[in-house]
Amino acid sequence: MEAKVKNNMDKFVGYLRKISIRRRLFYAFMILCVIPISTVISISAAVEFLYYNDNLRSNYDNFAYESDIRVNDMFEQMELKFKYLKENNDILTDIYLYATSPIYQTEEVSNRIENTIASIVSNQEEIDYAAILLEDGTSFLYTKTLINEKEIRNGLEDDLKWHYLDYGKQPALCRTEMVEVDYTSGLRARYVVLINLDAVESVLNNAVGSAKQKIAVTDTQGRAVAGSQFENPELFYEVTVPILDTGLKIKNTFIQTKYDLLGLITTIVIFLFVVIGAGGTSYLVNESIKIPLNRLLGRMEQIKEGDIFIEPEEEADINSQDENEILNRVFTSMLNKLNEVLEETYTTNINETQLRTRIKELELVALQQRINPHFLYNLLDNVFWIAQMKDYEEIGEMVSALGEFFKTSVSEKGAFVSISTEIENVKSYVCLQKIMHKNQFDVLWNIDSGIVHYKTVKLILQPIIENCIAHGFEGIEGGGIIHITGKKEENTIVFQIKDNGSGMEKDACDRIMLAMNSSILGVGDSIGMRNVNQRIKIYFGEPYGISIKSKINEGTTVSLCIPVKE
Structure with a gap:
């Protein structure tokens, strides 16, 4: 088997040697460069065109996944703040004492409760307002802006932890929960946190991964609480993911885009540059091989015609690693030595002493x-x-x-x-x-x-x-x-x-x-x-x-x- 393969290879090499070096380089250039690259470009363009919509949806799913992580992380941080707020023992103790003992109903205790609330939520940029409301109308507040507390009390819904709260000119996202302050006396307090929708919208805009994408937070009724979304007929693809433990949802909407030929055009331009560069390189390599070979063949033709005493060439680059140049140098050296021997033979009688x-x-x-x-x-x-x-x-x-x-x-x-x-x-x-x-x-x-x-x-x-x-x-x-x-x-x-x-x-x-x-x-x-x-x-x-x-x-x-x- 091995001998058969070697025999076939020898036949193939023998066939190649019948072709000029220029043609061999051209065929190698076509086989190794032009044909493979053209095939790859054609297959890639066809696959991209056939699976364009699937690829687009896959990309949109990736964008939606990234944005969902960021938005969920924001709500998770706010939920942790709310949990820490309602489970803080200092606040619970002070509220209980304030509600059950007149001697604790002082401005100092009230300020202490409000300062504790502020220390918990003030470093959360999205929280505009946090309050603890007692059933007798007493309230302990932390607020960044001027808010009508009465409107907030009227807009609260008992059955929803997270809901959209529309109060006058400042709609907000509300997180509320009734907390048992003391189980024995039945003392309860309502904890309320209002989220600034502008801050939420800023997070949503930063989470957008494509110009073809919009993100919105929707409530239980499907209303857009924050952000924006594409509507028909622009809407092409939609991904909706719930925000854990809130009842809210993240809605990613994407619009259809035309098939982008820029990538294909770019690939073709690169292909042309590669072909031109490779073609130029092949030409230069061919010339670097052909020139010294032609020089050597010309000198051999002179010798073939009987002109042994041809003029020596100019000094060649002795550091050149080109095989043809090396062959030329060796041939020149051999020719010079032959000329020297012939001249010595023709002009000198070699005596016995010289021979010894x-x-x-x-x-x-x-x-x-x-x-x-x-x-x-x-x-x-x-x-x-x-x-x-x-x-x-x-x-x-x-x-x-x-x-x-x-x-x-x-x-x-x-x-x-x-x-x-x-x-x-x-x-x-x-x-x-x-x-x-x-x-x-x-x-x-x-x-x-x-x-x-x-x-x-x-x-x-x-x-x-x-x-x-x-x-x-x-x-x-x-x-x-x-x-x-x-x-x-x-x-x-x-x-x-x-x-x-x-x-x-x-x-x-x-x-x-x-x-x-x-x-x-x-x-x-x-x-x-x-x-x-x-x-x-x-x-x-x-x-x-x-x-x-x-x-x-x-x-x-x-x-x-x-x-x-x-």
Whole structure:
């Protein structure tokens, strides 16, 4: 099954490759952008049109639900105020004493009752008037406005707790209840609270969630106590919800609206912008692919016609990540090298000495390339574990030192560098190793300033120091010292790398020297040391290279000799 699918995919890819890049991008643009977006817009518009009324009612239900919560909350707060007012023990006690004992029928007691009433209801903005009326005509009042008490007494209804009270020019919503002050004597008092309809209307207006909505509070007879409502033929939808424990209702009315094309038009405009933007982007991408390809194809046509020695291109952007640009650069590099080889072949007679030199150079490249991966893999492994266990600053230090180390091995052209460059490269390597080995060792430098401008082969000190760390300090937790010296002795430059590590027997030292000078690489041989020794001998001749001296528990000294080279 898997093979069949892969075979079909290969056939499809093969078919696509028969089509130009421009057409492939156009088809991808249509399939991935225009067709899906057009389909979604069409389906959305059709669904919206078909279910417009249902969606509208659903939205209106949500508006009504939100407004009902706010209005019910207002009435619940007023009901709590009324409950607290009629159950207040201080008021009940003072009323009982005032009604049953002449000595308590004083202005002080009356003021105390009224002040208590005010303290309970005054912070409720909707309450305009609160009173406790005794059956003998006595009253205790809290009022924000001037109110005719007689009209209020006449308008009260015993059978309704909440009702619409129309008294003169100031109609109000009334909450009233007869309360037993004392069960033994049968003393009763009527508690009355009047709600300011303007304040209620303000709450209703704030609860409106749409310009197509109106909210009203209706009484038991269906009259609008506060707020407003749409009437036929404007009325489209109506939601009526009772206000708990009041007998009143919240009536939400909504009017019909025409199908709003603004959303569809907006979607189409956005679609056009997306299509134009995506189309422009596809065009630019196509051009960015086509131009370097056409340039490359043109140059290939020149070569096909036999013009091998074509003019080189202008310098390309070496930082470009475009694959076609990279291909162009590689092709240019190959072409330049081909031209160089052809020109050298046509103009120079390569003698035997030059051929041997070329072979040596190739050997050097191969030998040098064997050093870098070995160190890189170990280093990257350590970077990973330090990232898990150490602070990020240390990783930054390692990466910085790593960049400096590879600057010489990768960036420097040719096989030779100045001794100062080689020293700086080794210092970067030592910095990395000290971090990796948790400062297990220290390095002392004593390089004669008179030799730093001379030339040397690249990367000849690093493998030796690597051996000091890996073998000389193995099993030692700290206190290691590597002493690196460099000086000129007649026409020879001598480097010494001395450590205070564990050292080795003379037999082991002799085996290492034999392996370094052998053309056959054995298992367990030091690759780095051997490469350094052979590269020195290839470039400078047999008298130069590496020598090793070592004693058990006293350390190892590696001497490296190269000729003076300007």
